[in-house]
Amino acid sequence: MGQLDETGFEAAVRAGCPACGGVALDICSFIDRRLDIMLGDPNDDGRWIYDGEKLIDGTYLISCASCAHVVFAHDACPRCPKCNETELDALALVAATARYRGGKAPPPKALGDLGEPGYHIVAYACESCDAAVVAQACPLCDGPGPLRPRP
Numbered sequence: 489m490g491q492l493d494e495t496g497f498e499a500a501v502r503a504g505c506p507a508c509g510g511v512a513l514d515i516c517s518f519i520d521r522r523l524d525i526m527l528g529d530p531n532d533d534g535r536w537i538y539d540g541e542k543l544i545d546g547t548y549l550i551s552c553a554s555c556a557h558v559v560f561a562h563d564a565c566p567r568c569p570k571c572n573e574t575e576l577d578a579l580a581l582v583a584a585t586a587r588y589r590g591g592k593a594p595p596p597k598a599l600g601d602l603g604e605p606g607y608h609i610v611a612y613a614c615e616s617c618d619a620a621v622v623a624q625a626c627p628l629c630d631g632p633g634p635l636r637p638r639p
Contacts, residue, residue, distance in 0.1 A: 505552035512553035518546035571617040
């Protein structure tokens, strides 16, 4: 969670600018955006993938659009505080197999479990505070060769 909760955010924006009385405020926030990339180049302009709470969580500056008076400012990272949660989401590339017999393809079956070869963690994320850690290198390039179906 960022430095502002919903109540604090509403109080800051509802009051407008205390310096000039202006009602238009500029809100600067770190929010989630998805961008599709192929061969290092973006395929599109991206799209926002956040809810209203993430706009508030990510807010680091609120200023008056007329006179630039700062209504709220915080220089700490608004989206990565220490939250002490005990759960993480893991994104992984997992070796899998599926047997096609005509018709609809069956769901894939994992060839490994967490901690085994063929289960490559790409990123971890905390849903509570949005802190994320991404693998620094491709987990497949440094990992073992492809796995074969279990007998």
